[in-house]
Amino acid sequence: MITFVIEPFSSVYSELLPLLREHYGEISTHKDHGVPLEPMVDVYRAREADGTLMMVVGRERGEIVAYFVCFIAPGLHYRSCLTCSPDIFFVAPSRRTGTVGVRMFRFIEAELRRRGVKRWAVGSKVAHDVSALFRYLDFQPVETTYEKWLGRD
Template sequence: MITFHIERFVDVYAEMYPLLVEHYEEISQHREHGVPLDPQVDVYQSRENAGNLLMVIARDAGRIVGYFIGIVAPALHYKSCLSCSPDIFYVQREYRRDGTAAAMFGHVEKELRRRGVKVWMVGSKHAHNVTQLFEHLSFEPFEITYAKWIGED
């Protein structure tokens, strides 16, 4: 049975790091450009200490099988609008067709509502499209983000 928990970065980072590596190896476009996985642990800790980090962890029999990390803070242009901006989310392959992702996002939404968040942004990589999941969860297209690699590979 999959369970979902709001967990602290400082408590779970070492345990979830192998899943971050798996995530990086599977879909990172940064990897394709020679950029190594190198999380800014101190920044995550600082945001957590400030109360701006949300982590929902999916577990199967205690083992981490997915995660959602978001930044909760007032929008820069709308200080009265508490927002959740995406950092990263991942669900292991074997849990992708059983509703785990939708259930995890449901737990995220419940926590965001509890915190008083007004708008929740998520993103889908073009090469790894999950818009079907987001539309199922009643997200609406809001903005298209483009990227251009301009540094040397």
């Protein structure tokens, strides 16, 4: 049974780092351009300290099998709209069938509602599309993001 809880970044980061590396290897376009994974840990710690970082961790028998990291703050253009902006989320490949993603996102939604968040944004990579999950959870598509790499590959 997977349980979801809010965990402090500072206490879980070292345990999470191998999964971040695995996730980077799976989905990052940065690796294709020689850009290594180098999390700005000091910034995450500062966001944790100021209360804007939220980290949800899914554990099965004590082992992390899923996570969701986001930032919660008023929108820069909409001061009165407390907004959840995504950073990254992951479900272990062996847990991607079934309802783990749905359960995690429902847990997150309940916590965001409890905190008074009005707007929650999420994103789906084109090459690793999870749009069906988001549509199932009643998210509406509002924007497509494009990237262009400048400089040498």
